[in-house]
Amino acid sequence: MNVRRLLALLPVSLLLLIIPTAPPSTAATVVAFGSVVPAPVTSTAAAGVTYGITVSTAVYADPGAEGVGERLAAPLRRSTGYPLPVSPAPGAGGISLLLSGAPATVGAEGYQLDVTATSIVIRANRPAGLWNGVQTLHQLLPVAADSATVQPGPWPVPGGHIVDYPRFGYRGAMLDVARHFFTVAAVERYIDQLALYKVNYLHLHLSDDQGWRIAIDSWPNLATYGGSTAVGGGPGGYYTKADYQQIVSYAAARSVTVVPEIDMPSHTNAALASYASLNCDGVAPPLYTGTDVGFSSLCTAKELTYTFIDQVVGELAALTPGPYLHIGGDEAASTAPADYAAFVNRVQRIVAAHGKTVAGWHDVTKATPLPSTVAQYWGTTTNDASVKTAAQNGTKLIMSPANRAYIDMKYNSRTTLGQNWAGYIDVKTAYGWDPGAYLTGVAASSVLGVEAPLWTETLTTSADIDYMAFPRLPAIAELGWSPYSTHNWTAFKQRLGAQGPRWKVMGVNYYHSTQISWPGGS
Incomplete structure (x- = not known):
């Protein structure tokens, strides 16, 4: 009996187990824009918009922000396998870390983050603000970005606009x-x-x-x-x-x-x-x-x-x-x-x-x-x-x-x-x-x-x-x-639960509180 005839006799449920399925779509791996902890001051998602980090993506940093840029790029190189060079700003597309253009109201530790289909731009008044913006960007990356080994990707970042600064210093x-x-x-x-x-x-x-x-x-x-x-x-x-x-x-x-x-x-x-x-x-x-x-x-x-x-x-x-x-x-x-x-x-x-x-x-x-x-x-x-x-x-x-x-x-x-x-x-x-x-x-x-x-x-x-x-x-x-x-509390426990898969990838031995719904029992 040839393989084609054998497959024709098998039930559909079994076929689904043995026939390779297509890889998950980019959309399936996109993190929710509103899942960030701590909650930003203002956060507006851009429906249907993502920026994809690819092998050609570069990080562009203003003078004084090079260290922040390197600490953004280094773990991503490890998980994506991409070179992600850190170069002086300005640059075309890519991820830009700029010490200009942020609203004065964000102070020394706040930032503005914009993710479009063609670029990611973080603006701040001080390097500490850029650092905080990078932490927000980190949470918008796929969980696999925290892996210690190269992963297949893709690497989409959800589109949107954030203006953020701390309540307490x-x-x-x-x-x-x-x-x-x-x-x-x-x-x-x-x-x-x-x-x-x-x-x-x-x-x-x-x-x-x-x-x-x-x-x-x-x-x-x-x-x-x-x-x-x-x-x-x-x-x-x-x-x-x-x-x-x-x-x-x-x-x-x-x-x-x-x-x-x-x-x-x-x-x-x-x-x-x-x-x-x-x-x-x-x-x-x-x-x-x-x-x-x-x-x-x-x-x-x-x-x-x-x-x-x-x-x-x-x-x-x-x-x-x-x-x-x-x-x-x-x-x-x-x-x-x-x-x-x-x-x-x-x-x-x-x-x-x-x-x-x-x-x-x-x-x-x-x-x-x-x-x-x-x-x-x-x-x-x-x-x-x-x-x-x-x-x-x-x-x-x-x-x-x-x-x-x-x-x-x-x-x-x-x-x-x-x-x-x-x-x-x-x-x-x-x-x-x-x-x-x-x-x-x-x-x-x-x-x-x-x-x-x-x-x-x-x-x-x-x-x-x-x-x-x-x-x-x-x-x-x-x-x-x-x-x-x-x-x-209701909104927070959802955002907190979304951190669980990331902690698992990072090797964090966290307590699985029953007060939180952990995705996939993560």
Whole structure:
């Protein structure tokens, strides 16, 4: 029996399984123009219009935007196999990154994106704005663009027009590298993930009871001894100054500013264990690998304490081009209130003398904040008298309420990682608040922005970081970037769900929240 006769006898349903079908059409691979996270200020799709990236596509960048252009082209070369050269603008067609022509209203971080059938043009006033526009373009590319190997394409980008800029200037994420140490590569991986969602500050929690993670030349035992362990007694680790500078440079190239934190006067057992002279009784405690808080304190009455702080802050400030240096200040249960206030007031002056703006957990409002000091609210209530008073006196706030923004909290009672002292936080809870109207008596004008802290008592790998940060980090990022008028849970969960296939291709170990419909069970 010949093949043609055999095929004629087979049922149609079986034929559909064995006869090769045509490849999916370009239209089938086009991403929805309105699927971007965070939601843009204005977004208008052009029905039926797409721009196709091909082997002849080039990137054209204005002077000062070449780095942004290269960081756009490099991953696309990997997934498309196309050369995608980066050349000086102007150019014909292709993808243009221009530092002119954007509306003045987009400021330093906003952008205008236009996708037509013949070109993609991103305009901004500063390179940071172009970078943010590139992150939006990234989400409009087919998911396969994030592949680590060459894919067959095609590479359509949906047509439309976006004008976009942030609601808040500070959109942060904190990574605790003190409870468990994370390598430079792990931190850089997290920076890449933050940048995708227009997060522009990485707050590194560099010291705590369980470990000191930055080399200080004038006090070398801090890192070599104080950094030698971690929660549970692991090996610990620390960053050399070159390591830290590498992280800072890597972040800056992605429009992310590093905020280093040296927590004090509490959360200091690693330092106290490293130098007996820092203790009031001159006796060094043993290294600590548990998870209790509030038991340690620098000796606030000793003049050596302030010499120590001045030298540590001086060395760290010299390595940190960003404006902020975080002094912690939380959970100081072992420090008398009057001593705490005097300590914070003096440390603020030390930080300012080294040219940095003080940031601290909101407990520092119990002292007398400098006019420039920024307080980071981590409470679980919507009313705090000292924070309200400080805000009304001019103190600016970063909003990180623990029962909304702490992405180390468990999603639910079945979550194996994380903690639950501030409650369970699934995506809807993380998304369902307004940073500009959260604290009673605190105006939106007092809020610099938001930050999603990730404490690592229970986290040891990048996969653990992924699991706790995604999908909640993009929710917090949207609160920081998007106008509150766009805030809509039903629309957001659809846009967030569309990120799932992209995370899968990227190898992000995200939590498949049942509150989100993940396409294809991605």
